[in-house]
Amino acid sequence: MSQSFVPPLDLQSLLSPHREAIAEAVSEVIASCGYILGPKVEAFEQAFAAYCEAPHCIGVNSGTSALHLATRLLDIGPGDEVITTPYTFASSAWCVSYQGATPVFADIDPATFCLDPAAVEAAITPRTKAIVAVHLYGHPCEMDALKAICDKHGLALIEDAAQAHGARYKGKRVGSLGNMTCFSFYPTKNLPCAGEGGALVTDSDELDSHGRALRNHGSIERYFHHEVGYNYRMEALQGAVLGVLLPHLEGWTQARQRIAHRYHELLDGLPLELPREAEGCESVYHLYTVRAPERDKLIANLKEQGVGTSNHYPRAMHLQPCYEGLGYKEGSMPVAEKAAQQAVNLPMFPTMTDEQQDRVCAALRAYFR
Ligand SMILES: Cc1ncc(COP(=O)(O)O)c(C=O)c1O
Structure with a gap:
C-alpha cells in the first residue's frame, strides 16, 4: 500500500x-x-x-x-x-x-x-x-x-x-x-x-x-x-x-455524519448520484454509497489514483445460485439489479481526515474531467 x-x-x-x-x-x-x-x-x-x-x-x-x-x-x-x-x-x-x-x-x-x-x-x-x-x-x-x-x-x-x-x-x-x-x-x-x-x-x-x-x-x-x-x-x-468501545459509538457516528455531509458538498455537481436521507430519517452512514453508471471503470480508475473503494452487493440475493429454485429471473427486481451494477462505496470511517477526503474528491473530479 x-x-x-x-x-x-x-x-x-x-x-x-x-x-x-x-x-x-x-x-x-x-x-x-x-x-x-x-x-x-x-x-x-x-x-x-x-x-x-x-x-x-x-x-x-x-x-x-x-x-x-x-x-x-x-x-x-x-x-x-x-x-x-x-x-x-x-x-x-x-x-x-x-x-x-x-x-x-x-x-x-x-x-x-x-x-x-x-x-x-x-x-x-x-x-x-x-x-x-x-x-x-x-x-x-x-x-x-x-x-x-x-x-x-x-x-x-x-x-x-x-x-x-x-x-x-x-x-x-x-x-x-x-x-x-x-x-x-x-x-x-x-x-x-x-x-x-x-x-x-x-x-x-x-x-x-x-x-x-x-x-x-x-x-x-x-x-x-x-x-x-x-x-x-x-x-x-x-x-x-x-x-x-460502546461509549465511543456516538462520537464515531457524529464523525461519520460530518464526513457524509462534507462529501455531499464536495461532490455536488459531479455526474454521480449521492446518498440522501429520506424525510424523518437519520442515517449513521455505515457506508457512503454513490451510484455511477460505469461503476467498474470508476473503481479501477480510483484504484490507480490511490483511492480504495468497496462494493456491496455485486449480485442481488434473488439472482444468487443458492436461490435459483425460487424462480426469480433477471429483471424480476429491476431496482435492486441496477443498484448491484451501479453502487460503489467511497472511503468512510470515523477517523478519515479532511485531507484524505479531499484526495478522494479530487480523484473523482479528475476522473470526470
Ligand atoms: C445487513 C446485514 N445483515 C446481517 C449481517 C450478518 O452479520 P454477521 O456477519 O455478524 O453474522 C450482516 C453482516 O455483514 C449485514 O451486513
Whole structure:
C-alpha cells in the first residue's frame, strides 16, 4: 500500500487509541477464566439496550445468529413466507431458509436502497408471516409504512440493523421500532468487536426470556432442555471489547455524519448520484454509497489514483445460485439489479481526515474531467 493510499476503511486508526483499554478489559476476562457470557456480556447487554432505547438486549455470537433467533422465536417454519430485500447481505434471507421457510424478495426504493413498502405490499400472500427490514448502509427503512402493512396483515416486523447501530427514524432509535432488531458487531461494522458478535434487541419480556434460553442450548437450568436450542452465546472477550468501545459509538457516528455531509458538498455537481436521507430519517452512514453508471471503470480508475473503494452487493440475493429454485429471473427486481451494477462505496470511517477526503474528491473530479 503506498503511503498516500486512502483505504475504504481504516480499522487501525479507529481502534489503536483504545488498544490499552481493550487489553485491560480482555486481561480481566482471561484472569477470571470465565470465557462464555458472564458479567462483561451482561454489562454490555444492559448498556446496549439503553443505547437502543429498548428494554432488552441478548448478546449472541453473530448478527446471523441474532437473525436466526428472531425467525425461530416467531416460530417461522415450512410453508411460511417472509418478505425481505434482495439487496442485502445473505443473512437477511438465511434466517428464513434456516427455518425451512421461503424468503420472498421485494424490490427496493432507488433513493434509499431499502425495502420499497409498495413492493412489500404487492408480495404479501396468505402464507406471509413476517418482514425482515434491512436498514442498509446505516439508513433506516420507511418504518411507518412497513408497520402499517404489518398491522394490516398481522405480520411480525424484524429489523436487520447490522449496519445501522444508532440510526434514528422520526427521532426513535432502530432497535425500538419493530418486534425484534438484530445487530452485528463484525469488525467492519459501526460498533466492532474483536471477532464475531451480534445482539438481538426487543421490547418483549417473553421474547427476551425465550431468546436467552434458545441461545444457550434451549436450557434455563443447565442440562435440562425443554426444546432444541443453539450455541449462539456471546463470548466474554467480545462483551469486554464491546463494553470498552460502546461509549465511543456516538462520537464515531457524529464523525461519520460530518464526513457524509462534507462529501455531499464536495461532490455536488459531479455526474454521480449521492446518498440522501429520506424525510424523518437519520442515517449513521455505515457506508457512503454513490451510484455511477460505469461503476467498474470508476473503481479501477480510483484504484490507480490511490483511492480504495468497496462494493456491496455485486449480485442481488434473488439472482444468487443458492436461490435459483425460487424462480426469480433477471429483471424480476429491476431496482435492486441496477443498484448491484451501479453502487460503489467511497472511503468512510470515523477517523478519515479532511485531507484524505479531499484526495478522494479530487480523484473523482479528475476522473470526470
Ligand atoms: C445487513 C446485514 N445483515 C446481517 C449481517 C450478518 O452479520 P454477521 O456477519 O455478524 O453474522 C450482516 C453482516 O455483514 C449485514 O451486513
